[in-house]
Amino acid sequence: MMKHIFAGAALLLSAGAALADERPSQAVIDAYLAATFGKAPPEWQARIKPDESLAVCNTTRNNPSSAQSEAMLKRESARVSYPADGKFLGDWKKGYQVANNGRGGQFSDAPNTVSGGNCFACHQLDPKEVSFGTLGPSLAAYGKDRKYDPETIKDAYTKIYNSMAVVPCSNMPRFGVNKVLDEQQIKDVMAYLFDPESPVNK
Ligand code: HEC
Numbered sequence: 001m002m003k004h005i006f007a008g009a010a011l012l013l014s015a016g017a018a019l020a021d022e023r024p025s026q027a028v029i030d031a032y033l034a035a036t037f038g039k040a041p042p043e044w045q046a047r048i049k050p051d052e053s054l055a056v057c058n059t060t061r062n063n064p065s066s067a068q069s070e071a072m073l074k075r076e077s078a079r080v081s082y083p084a085d086g087k088f089l090g091d092w093k094k095g096y097q098v099a100n101n102g103r104g105g106q107f108s109d110a111p112n113t114v115s116g117g118n119c120f121a122c123h124q125l126d127p128k129e130v131s132f133g134t135l136g137p138s139l140a141a142y143g144k145d146r147k148y149d150p151e152t153i154k155d156a157y158t159k160i161y162n163s164m165a166v167v168p169c170s171n172m173p174r175f176g177v178n179k180v181l182d183e184q185q186i187k188d189v190m191a192y193l194f195d196p197e198s199p200v201n202k
Pocket residue numbers: 098099117118119120121122123135136137139156159160163166167169170171172173175189
């Protein structure tokens with residue numbers, strides 16, 4: 001009897017190992033992706049080519065080694081472009097529009113479509129808003145809790161511009177680096193987080 005149980009367990013283990021081995025290689029995944037977008041215009045095809053950091057996240061399944069993480073933070077920090085006028089905060093009312101807009105980057109979009117940040121999809125922001133995602137931490141009272149500290153303001157700009165400059169293989173979109181949002185939109189959504197008058201801080 002015992003013998004059978006052990007044999008069964010061994011069989012399950014080897015089945016598990018076989019399944020794990022069946023994960024297609026990165027080359028197969030890349031070829032499949034390329035074929036999926038085969039008829040798309042070249043600028044769309046270019047979007048599925050991962051940059052250096054994303055390639056590391058893909059091959060390590062978001063689990064880079066500490067050396068890879070360190071290199072990634074350095075590489076991605078160098079890609080952050082800060083406002084030339086030194087001002088990080090725009091208009092919080094426009095920032096709300098950015099946070100609440102999930103449109104953009106779709107085949108069907110007219111060329112002049114304004115993209116949004118879709119922040120509510122992953123974060124609580126205005127504590128009075130009932131509908132929000134929880135993939136990211138709550139950002140309610142973000143500025144107030146941080147006493148509107150200038151260093152923290154700069155750090156948040158970095159995070160929004162290029163999330164991987166702060167957290168390697170972050171799940172948060174890289175809004176500035178990937179040109180989803182322009183500088184003014186990032187300033188506006190920053191004001192939504194940091195303006196004392198913003199509902200986020202009420
Ligand atoms: C697809 C989900 C997703 C979207 C969309 C998203 N975020 Fe995030 N965000 C995250 C996750 C996950 C974290 C925490 C882990 C990390 O830092 O990568 C995070 C962290 C943050 C932080 C740092 C919080 C801290 O710990 O202090 C800020 C600030 C932030 N996000 C702002 C924004 C803003 C502003 C937007 C919209 C322009 C946005 N996020 C859109 C997923 C998202």
